[in-house]
Amino acid sequence: MNIIVFCEQEPELGLLTKARELAEQSSGRMTALLENSVSVSIVERFGAAEAIVIERAVDDCAQADRIAAALDQLAPDAVLFPATVRGRFLSAWVAAKLETGLTADCTSLSIHSDGTLLQSRPAFGGNLTADILCQRRRPQMASVRPGVFPALETEKRAEFSTRSLTLAAGRERLSKIGFTPVEKGASLQTAKVVVAGGKGVGSKKGFELLFTLADLLGGAVGATRSAVDAGWIGYAHQVGQTGVAVRPRLYLAFGISGLVQHTVGMNGSGTVIAVNKDRNAPIFSCADYGVVDDWETVAVQMIRNLERMVSP
Amino acid sequence: MKILVCVKQVPDTTEVKLGSDLTLQRDFVAQVMNPADESALEFGLRLKDEQGGKLTVLTMGKPAAENMLRESIAKGADEGVLLTDAAFAGADTLATARTLSRAIAFLGGFDLVLFGRRAADGETGQVGAMTAQMLDIPCLSNVIAARLDEALTAEQLTESGVTQWRMPLPAALTFCEWSYALRLPTIMGLRQAKRVEIRKIDFAELGMERMSCGLHGSPTRVIHVDTRPVGVRPCQKMSVEDLLETSSWNDAVSKEDKQ
Numbered sequence: 001m002n003i004i005v006f007c008e009q010e011p012e013l014g015l016l017t018k019a020r021e022l023a024e025q026s027s028g029r030m031t032a033l034l035e036n037s038v039s040v041s042i043v044e045r046f047g048a049a050e051a052i053v054i055e056r057a058v059d060d061c062a063q064a065d066r067i068a069a070a071l072d073q074l075a076p077d078a079v080l081f082p083a084t085v086r087g088r089f090l091s092a093w094v095a096a097k098l099e100t101g102l103t104a105d106c107t108s109l110s111i112h113s114d115g116t117l118l119q120s121r122p123a124f125g126g127n128l129t130a131d132i133l134c135q136r137r138r139p140q141m142a143s144v145r146p147g148v149f150p151a152l153e154t155e156k157r158a159e160f161s162t163r164s165l166t167l168a169a170g171r172e173r174l175s176k177i178g179f180t181p182v183e184k185g186a187s188l189q190t191a192k193v194v195v196a197g198g199k200g201v202g203s204k205k206g207f208e209l210l211f212t213l214a215d216l217l218g219g220a221v222g223a224t225r226s227a228v229d230a231g232w233i234g235y236a237h238q239v240g241q242t243g244v245a246v247r248p249r250l251y252l253a254f255g256i257s258g259l260v261q262h263t264v265g266m267n268g269s270g271t272v273i274a275v276n277k278d279r280n281a282p283i284f285s286c287a288d289y290g291v292v293d294d295w296e297t298v299a300v301q302m303i304r305n306l307e308r309m310v311s312p
Numbered sequence: 313m314k315i316l317v318c319v320k321q322v323p324d325t326t327e328v329k330l331g332s333d334l335t336l337q338r339d340f341v342a343q344v345m346n347p348a349d350e351s352a353l354e355f356g357l358r359l360k361d362e363q364g365g366k367l368t369v370l371t372m373g374k375p376a377a378e379n380m381l382r383e384s385i386a387k388g389a390d391e392g393v394l395l396t397d398a399a400f401a402g403a404d405t406l407a408t409a410r411t412l413s414r415a416i417a418f419l420g421g422f423d424l425v426l427f428g429r430r431a432a433d434g435e436t437g438q439v440g441a442m443t444a445q446m447l448d449i450p451c452l453s454n455v456i457a458a459r460l461d462e463a464l465t466a467e468q469l470t471e472s473g474v475t476q477w478r479m480p481l482p483a484a485l486t487f488c489e490w491s492y493a494l495r496l497p498t499i500m501g502l503r504q505a506k507r508v509e510i511r512k513i514d515f516a517e518l519g520m521e522r523m524s525c526g527l528h529g530s531p532t533r534v535i536h537v538d539t540r541p542v543g544v545r546p547c548q549k550m551s552v553e554d555l556l557e558t559s560s561w562n563d564a565v566s567k568e569d570k571q
Contacts, residue, residue, distance in 0.1 A: 061450050085470040089453045092441035096409055101531030104436040130534045137531040173450040173483075177465070178476035193564065217565065229347065229489045235469055242435050244471070250564040261435070271560050272545065279549075289560065290549040298552045305556045306565065 001026040001111065004076040004139070005048070006033045006067065006090070012082040013046055013151030015144055018109055019080055020047030020154060026111050028077065033070060035063075040162050047154040051162045057169040058176050060086060064093035065170030071098065073165070076139050078117045080109075083143035091143050101134030102141040105241050107148060107264050116140060122241055122260045129260075145265070147189060147245035182236045193219025194248040196239055196266070199226040200255020200276065200295055207233045209299050210254060216306040222246060224262045240265035252302075254295040258283025275299075313365030315356045316422040318412060318443070319349040319384065321377045322433040345380050347489040348428025354492035355485075356426050357388045359460060366390045368419065372400055372411055378510050386497035386505035393419065399515035402527030405434075409442030411525045414518050416447060422482060424464070429454050429486040440486035451484040452477055456491045 003019045005011075016032065023030040032043035035056040043051050054070055057063040067090060071079060081091040083105050095102035103119040112118040112133060117140045119132045134140040188194065195214040197207055207221065214221045222239040223232070239246055240262040251269035255276060256262060263286045266272070274287035275298045284290040291298050324342040345353075353369065360367045369384040371377050372395040381392030395415055403411065416425065425444065430437030437453070444451030456474065458466035464483055468475045497505070515525065522528055555561055 059450070061444070064445070085454050085468070088437055089441050089451075092405070092438040093445045093451075095406060095438070096442035096445035099406065099531070101404065101406060102436075102438060103532060104438060128537050131536040131538070132532050132534050134532050174452060174477050174479045176475060177478050179473055181473040182471075231490050235488070236471060242430065242437070250560075271564060273555065273561075274547070275552075284547045284549070285544050287547045288545050289555055289558065290547045291552050291555055292549060293552060301552050301556070309565065 001028040001077040001115070001117065002031070003028060004031045004033050004071065004074060004079045005043075006079065006081045006087065007035070007039060007043065008082060008084065008087065009036070009039075011039050011042055011046070012144075012146050013042075014147060014149035015080050015082055016043060016046035016048065017152045018144070018149040022078075022109060022111060022117070026115065031074070031076065033067070037162070037164075044156070044160050045153050046151065047157070049157060049160065051160075053162065053164040054167060055169070057172055059169075059172040059174040060089055061093060061174065062170040062172045064090045065097065066167050068094045068097040069167045070165055071139060073167075078140040078142070081141070081143040083145040088143055091141060095141050098137075098139070100137040100139060100141055102143070103132045103134070104143050106142045106144050109142060109144070117142065122264055145241070145243075145245045147247060147268070148264075150247070150268070182234070188220045188222055188237065188239065188244055188246055191220035191246070191248050193217040193250045193252070194222045194239070194246050194266070194269070195219055195252045195254070196222035196224070196256060197227055197233070197254045197295070198224040198256030198262070199230070200257075201227060201232065202255070204232045206255075206296065209296065209303075213252075213299055213303050213306075216303060216310070217250070219248065219250075222251075222266070224256055224259075253283050253287065254299060256283050257281050258286055313359070313363055313424070314420075314422040315359060315365055315367045315424045315426065316416060316419075317349070317353045317356045317367065317369050317384075317389070317426045318440075319353065319369055319371050319380060320346045320428070320431050321371070321373055321380050322346045322431055343376065343380075345383070345494075346428050346431045346433075348430060348432070348487055350428070350494035351487040351489055351491040352426035352428050352485070353384060353387070353389070354494045355458060355487060356424070357495065358492070359424070360388065363460065365423075368393060368422070370412070370415060370419075371395065372403075372408060372415075375512075381510050382505040382508070383497065385508055386501040387495055388498070388501055391508070392510045394510055394512045395514075395518075396512055397515040399520075399522060399526050402530065403525060404530035404532045405436050405438040405442060406531055407525050407527075407529035409439050409446055410529060411518070411520065412439070412443045413446035414520055415513060416443070418513070418518055424460075424481060425449065425484040427484065427486040429488055437486075440484060444484035447482075447484070449482045449484055450479045451486070452479065453486045455485045455487050458485055
């Protein structure tokens with residue numbers, strides 16, 4: 001299977017790794033589609049046989065038209081996109097243009113017995129995993145959230161080439177007039193410790209306590225979708241199916257029930273400690289240690305414990 | 313100004329409960345308007361309040377989805393259109409977008425087409441962008457605020473921050489859940505909602521081919537659904553005092569200190 005991985009400014013290394021494995025298993029090759037030449041050496045290290053560089057338009061609709069034109073020309077069997085806000089949008093527009101199937105937020109990709117791409121994702125409220133195929137249309141398209149697959153460098157390949165592909169973008173109709181970067185806080189993606197809160201945390205104020213704990217642990221704060229949707233914390237902190245996937249050494253889950261939509265974003269973590277009042281909360285089945293107690297009481301005790309260590 | 317809001321009925325996730333075997337208890341789950349679509353509807357209603365025009369609410373679903381359209385009218389929408397037909401059933405995102413875009417053209421086109429950024433049940437977040445592509449209108453996803461003067465300005469939330477964009481009409485926007493809180497119905501609106509006729513459009517009226525909508529028109533196929541739990545670990549339950557004595561806690565904490 002010949003697979004193209006679409007790369008944003010910072011290529012998603014886990015996606016490149018997974019695509020290389022799938023290509024190797026099916027005697028195909030993995031090609032990286034880049035929007036600038038800065039990352040060419042990175043995609044080579046992660047197993048691309050070829051890097052193809054296209055230009056970038058400001059308007060993502062126009063850029064998606066250009067990506068669709070590139071895919072038309074390159075005719076891969078499958079294309080993988082990072083499921084970032086931008087990657088999701090581009091992949092949906094491209095799939096509509098090419099009239100092919102797109103599976104969002106895959107948590108597993110493999111080669112099916114008939115040689116097509118077997119795409120698995122959480123479904124129906126997140127408790128079930130659906131296996132999905134796109135048998136009739138090409139390319140088969142899937143998006144995967146950053147961090148879902150582990151990244152592994154590979155040995156240098158004998159052959160590696162780079163070329164640029166000049167293609168007209170679609171009509172540019174959107175213009176960018178401003179940008180405000182996200183405020184403070186350690187990056188969730190790279191944090192060694194993640195302190196996460198769910199609906200049980202109950203308020204913005206509750207999250208302030210989690211920020212205090214995260215600061216003492218040198219970590220970042222994560223949240224479930226319901227906490228983000230309630231407005232207690234920003235979207236940049238969302239862990240799970242529609243947020244980011246994290247793999248810290250330690251993951252602390254406070255007041256999180258443990259729906260699969262959340263746990264698919266954290267089950268690559270080292271040690272998981274869950275705190276919930278409900279002893280039957282599903283989060284405990286994803287945890288190494290469980291404390292059946294009020295989240296706030298536990299968080300306060302952890303903070304005291306850490307403060308004692310810092311200043312005995 | 314012609315405004316269209318595309319909405320979907322989803323199970324009320326606040327009422328979904330898990331059983332002890334970790335399966336979904338599906339009994340008595342109420343159907344509600346998808347939360348992100350509520351944001352889109354409220355933005356559309358505010359625009360209509362400020363600038364006038366006509367606001368249409370469109371959904372594809374079972375006949376019972378008519379209630380959601382009446383509720384939208386009670387809150388200020390002018391008309392509701394329901395795409396309902398057995399031929400539409402089992403549609404994936406591509407077939408859904410194809411049906412919506414066909415219906416939008418059939419209804420005569422709109423200046424603004426508004427969506428929720430994703431449905432709370434499927435969570436794919438694809439239908440808005442796909443529909444806009446098929447209509448050949450510009451689209452911005454993940455919108456948290458927008459305004460319309462001589463052109464449309466909208467703020468898009470991404471992982472790295474908030475980007476401001478400008479675009480000409482007609483255009484499509486997909487809204488985040490918390491962007492605009494949907495208003496309550498008015499007495500006048502409730503009266504209107506009772507009286508109004510909900511327009512129902514079926515497969516034949518849209519003049520689509522059977523192979524382009526519903527299950528037949530869907531390139532993706534679910535071949536297996538399984539309840540295998542994701543990442544199950546053997547959990548040791550203990551008090552917080554005991555937890556703070558474990559080597560795991562102390563290792564995690566001390567390693568962090570060394571960095």
